[in-house]
Amino acid sequence: MRKDNSTNAINEKYLHNICALNVAIDTIGSRWIAQIVYSISKGFNRFYLLNEELPNISEQVLSRKLNRLEAQNILNKDVLPNTIPIGIQYTLTSKGEDLIPILKSLCEWEKSHG
Amino acid sequence: MRKDNSTNAINEKYLHNICALNVAIDTIGSRWIAQIVYSISKGFNRFYLLNEELPNISEQVLSRKLNRLEAQNILNKDVLPNTIPIGIQYTLTSKGEDLIPILKSLCEWEKSHG
DNA sequence: TTTTCGGCTCACAATTTTGTTAGTTATTGT
DNA sequence: ACAATAACTAACAAAATTGTGAGCCGAAAA
Numbered sequence: 005m006r007k008d009n010s011t012n013a014i015n016e017k018y019l020h021n022i023c024a025l026n027v028a029i030d031t032i033g034s035r036w037i038a039q040i041v042y043s044i045s046k047g048f049n050r051f052y053l054l055n056e057e058l059p060n061i062s063e064q065v066l067s068r069k070l071n072r073l074e075a076q077n078i079l080n081k082d083v084l085p086n087t088i089p090i091g092i093q094y095t096l097t098s099k100g101e102d103l104i105p106i107l108k109s110l111c112e113w114e115k116s117h118g
Numbered sequence: 119m120r121k122d123n124s125t126n127a128i129n130e131k132y133l134h135n136i137c138a139l140n141v142a143i144d145t146i147g148s149r150w151i152a153q154i155v156y157s158i159s160k161g162f163n164r165f166y167l168l169n170e171e172l173p174n175i176s177e178q179v180l181s182r183k184l185n186r187l188e189a190q191n192i193l194n195k196d197v198l199p200n201t202i203p204i205g206i207q208y209t210l211t212s213k214g215e216d217l218i219p220i221l222k223s224l225c226e227w228e229k230s231h232g
Numbered sequence: 233t234t235t236t237c238g239g240c241t242c243a244c245a246a247t248t249t250t251g252t253t254a255g256t257t258a259t260t261g262t
Numbered sequence: 263a264c265a266a267t268a269a270c271t272a273a274c275a276a277a278a279t280t281g282t283g284a285g286c287c288g289a290a291a292a
Contacts (some may be wrong), residue, residue, distance in 0.1 A: 009282080010280095010281090011187060012280060013247090015149070019150070026152065028224040028227060029151075031228070033143060033148065035250070036250095036251080038140065040134060051270075061129075062252070064250095064270090065250070070222070071272095077231070088259060088267090089259060099231040106220065110139055111137060111139040111142060113213075114218075117191070117216070125277090126276080126277055129251085129262080176282070178241080179280070180240095182280090202238095202290075203239075203289065204239075204287095205238070205241090233292095236289100236290085237289090237290090238287100239287090240285105242285080242286095242288080243277075243290100245280105245281085246282090247280070247281085248277080250275100250278080251274105253273090255273105260267085262263100262265080
C-alpha cells in the first residue's frame with residue numbers, strides 16, 4: 005500500500021508542484037505504459053489482443069496498467085454489445101490521442117542518438 | 119544490485135527490442151531526471167546550484183542521477199579551470215538539447231489536459 | 233586548528249514497483 | 263459434465279528504486 009507521508013511520496017508531490025512536466029513523466033514513465041498506449045493506437049484494443057501482442061506481460065499487470073490509464077483519462081473502456089463472453093474495447097481519449105505524437109518524437113529522439 | 123536474469127530485467131530488454139520508445143522512457147522516466155535536465159538547461163549547471171534549486175533532493179541521489187545522465191550521453195561533465203575547490207560544470211550534450219523541446223511538449227500536454 | 237566549501241561515495245534501510253499463482257464470472261461449445 | 267473463453271481480481275513474493283546518515287578529499291579562511 006502507498007504511504008502518504010514517506011519522503012518518497014512527499015518528493016513526488018514536490019516535483020508535481022514544481023512543474024506539470026513531472027506529472028506527465030509519472031503518468032507515462034512506468035513499465036509497459038507507453039507501449040500499451042502505442043499498441044492500442046495501432047488497433048490492439050481488446051484485453052486479449054494486447055495480451056497476444058505483448059506476450060511477456062501477465063494478465064494481472066496488464067489489468068493494473070489498463071485501470072491506471074483509465075483513471076488518468078488516457079483510455080476509455082467500453083462494453084461491446086452482443087459479445088459473449090462480454091467484450092471490452094479500449095480506445096484512446098483525446099488526452100491519449102494527443103500523447104501519440106509525443107511518444108513518436110521520443111522514439112525518434114532515441115533512434116537518432118544511438 | 120541489478121539481477122540480469124530476473125523477469126524484470128528480461129521484460130526490460132524485451133520492451134527495448136520492440137521499440138526505441140521504451141528505451142527513451144527508461145532513460146527519462148525515473149524520479150528527478152526530467153527536472154534535473156530541465157534545470158540544467160535553465161543554467162543551474164553546478165552541483166551546488168542544482169542542490170539549491172531542488173532542496174528536496176539529497177546529494178547522494180543527485181550524484182547518482184548526474185552520473186547516470188552522463189553515462190547516457192545526455193550530460194557533459196567538465197572541470198572548470200582555476201576553481202578552488204575544484205568546480206564541475208554540467209552542460210547538455212546535443213542529445214540532451216534535443217530532449218528539451220520534447221519535455222516542453224510533455225509539460226504542455228499535461229497542462230492542457232487538467 | 234577547526235571549519236568551510238564543492239563534489240562527491242559508501243553501506244544500508246525504507247518504500248514502491250513489478251511479477252506470480254491461483255481463482256472468479258457467466259456463457260457456450262463438446 | 264467439463265473445458266474454453268474474455269476479462270478480470272486477490273494475496274503474496276521478488277526486485278528495483280529511492281532515500282538516509284555518515285564520511286572523504288584538498289585547500290583556504292577564521
